[in-house]
Amino acid sequence: MEPDAKSRGGRPWSFDRDMAVETAMRLFWRHGYEGVSVGDLTKAIGIAPPSLYAAFGSKAGLYQEALNRYEQSLGSLDMMPVASAATLAEAVRRLLESAVGAVTHPDRERSCMVSSGMTACHPDHAALARDLATRRDAMRKRIAQALAPFADAGEAGRLARHLVAVMQGISIQAKDGASPAELQEIVEDMVAGVAARSSGGGQSHRGA
Structure with a gap:
């Protein structure tokens, strides 16, 4: 338990908030927002519903x-390998190979929680769907x-x-079971x- 954490009623929470968020992240990542109930969350975290609502609101x-x-x-997208690429095609390769590695990592769920999150949902959850769309646009x-650096705007x-x-x-x-080799x-x-288009007259080299 976090020693200084307090519920809205002034009583100490009987759980570790950081671990609760981690546990919830794994559940939502695996099953999606609508595939996880409050009961699923409280059981996995080890708390009662009032504690969940006191800590997170909903x-x-x-x-x-x-x-x-x-x-x-x-x-998070690691842009450092992209920044050190020599050509546009190489930058694209590094970005996509990083994406493949992320969704096929043996210690992770086989999907991206943001890329494929809430692309379809109940109308009651439209605000969350818009939030995911905003996150995808930021990506x-x-x-x-x-x-x-490799192409015009x-x-x-x-x-x-x-x-x-x-x-x-x-x-x-990846969620459907495609192998890393198939995704590659x-x-x-x-x-x-990208390489063919670049060699046909597009900008391909940094600073070209």
């Missing part, structure tokens, strides 16, 4: 904290920014949108297309 509040935890740790903007923006779509597909196919074929096709 199931939706806990879900958003779980999303933040995911994005700040396991789900697209980070990718476009990372590709900016228009090309980087278009390619970033294409890459987000490909990464969403990779996440779904998608990477190779995408890289080949």
Whole structure:
């Protein structure tokens, strides 16, 4: 138990908040928001529903904290390998191979919690779906920014949108059981297309 944590009623919480968010993240990641009930959460965390509501306000509040935890740790896009690439095609390869590695890692769920999260949901959860859409759009903007040294703004923006779509597909196919080798074929096709377009007159080298 966190020694200084207090419920809204002034009583100490009987659980570790950080561990609770971690546990919830794993459940939501595996089963989706609508596939996890408050009962599932309280059983896994080891608390009663009033404690969950006192700590997080609602199931939706806990879900958003779980999303933040995911994005700040396991789900963050590492742009450093992209930044050190020599060509646009190499930058795309590094980005997509990182995505494949993330969704096929043996210690993780076989999907991206953000890329494939709440793409369809009950109307009551529309606000959460919009939040996920906003997070995906932020991912697209980070990718476009990372590709900016290799292409003009228009090309980087278009390619970033294409890459987000490909990464969403990779996440779904990984969830469906596609192997790393099968997903790598998608990477190779995408890289080949970018390389061919670049060699046909597009900007391909940093600073070209």
